[in-house]
Amino acid sequence: MLRDLAERPFVIGHRGASGYRPEHTEAAYRMAFALGADAVEPDLVATRDGVLVLRHENEISGTTDVASRAEFASRRTIREVDGRPLTGWFTEDFTWAELATLRATERLGGIRPHSGSFDGRYPILRFRDLLGLLDAATDESRRIIRLVAEFKHATHFAALGLPLEELFAAELSAAGWGRGDDRLVSESFEPGLLDRLVSAGVRGTRVLLVEDRGAPYDLVAADGSSAKRYDAFVSERGLLELGGIVHGVSVGKGRLVGGRTEPAEGAPPRRPRPDAPLRGSDLVDAAHAAGLAVYTWTLRPENRFLAPEFRRGSSRGAWGDWLGEFTRIMDTGVDGVFLDHPDLGFEARRSYFDSEELL
Structure with a gap:
């Protein structure tokens, strides 16, 4: 019988242990498992022949050696993805057999030269490869190791005849996951994709990803400038409307760092407008009241990614007061944190609860 050793907040290995090895590689996922991650998070995009592969984006020049491969030079093109023109190489223009010849590279090589030293060592993975690794590690x-699957650019792929939800359901069934179980969390920036997962028979937890600005692209494609914006989903009213439709929201850490806005000394407490976007513990409390879990992304120790008050020194790649920021975020009551370095998540969680016990 599997043991569920996870505590709250869950420590989720973001694309594996992507702070130590190039993201979405077997080495990154194996390291996340070895470090004890409660869950791992792959990003899913599709190939021309309908294979789900693990990449940060469908444009792959920043995470593979495709730009150096002469045989694929003619595949460089301009595509519109979610309303924006992008130039590069796209997974939907390759078969899996072609992508399997590529090797992964570190996306943040200027910040993480150690991880960059592994460029070219590892092939890219299919979703089914990760399911095999996850089952073996389990x-x-x-112990229970959860899978948090993020669907990228669902509207874009649907228009190409590559419905991610159907490909996903088929992969789960083929791997013996029975279209999902208690270990599975599915997340997307597009609420329509989460609805279609239900129609495809995919079980498990569904989480709406919330950007810091803008609106979900599937809503923009349908409603144009009147599309419901991300801010509206994290208001008191928006969270109540999501309750019962999805199981949680996942927000960029910028919506949490800084915590609750306190009134001036002596002033009466201020209640936010029902349609005002919430931040910090106000957001987490309102989500919990609506029956929703809250996750946040992405906790990283380098100065470049820390809030200004937690940066130390002038080097963007140097580690700042990551423990201070991580524990500040945990103090909001968040249910799960995505990290590139899962071991730092456990250290922050221990530090936070140790300090709570001293109060």
Whole structure:
């Protein structure tokens, strides 16, 4: 029988242990498992022949060696993805057999030269490869390791005849996951994709990803400038409307760092307008009241990614006061945190609860 050793907040290995090895590689996922991650998070995009592969984006010049491969030079093109023109190489223009010849590279090489030293060592993975790795790690550890699958550019792929939800359901069934179980979390920036997962028979937890600005692209494609914006989903009213439709929201950490806005000394407490976007513990409390879990992304220790008050020194790649920021975020009551370095998540969680016990 599997043991569920996870505590709250869940420590989720973002694309594996992507702070130590190039993201979405077997080495990154194996390291996340070895470090004890409660869950791992792959990004899913599709090939021309309908294979789900693990890449940060469908444009792959920043995470593979495709730009150096002469045989694929003619595949460089301009595509419109979610309303924006992009130039590069796109997974939907390749078969899986072609992508399998590529090798992964570190996306943040200027910040993480150690991880960049592994460029070219590892092939890219299919979703089915990760399911196999996850099952093997679960059997070996005898503990529940969750899978948090993020769907990228669902509207874009649907227009190409590559419905991600159907490909996903088929992969789960083929891997013996029975279209999902208690280990599975599905997340997307597009609420329509989460609805279609239900229609495809995919079980598990569904989470709406919330950007810091703008609106979900599927709503923009349908409603244009009148599309419901992300801010509206994280208001008190918006969270109540999401309750019962999805199981949680996942927000960029900028919506949480800084915590609750306190009134001036002596002033009466201020209640936010029902349609005002919430931040910090106000957001988490309102989500919990609506029956929703809250996750946040992405916790990273380098100065470049820390809020200004937690940066130390002038080097963007140097580690700042990551423990201070991570524990500040945990103090909001968040249910799960995505990190590139899962071990730092456990250290922050221990530090936070140790300090709570001293109060």
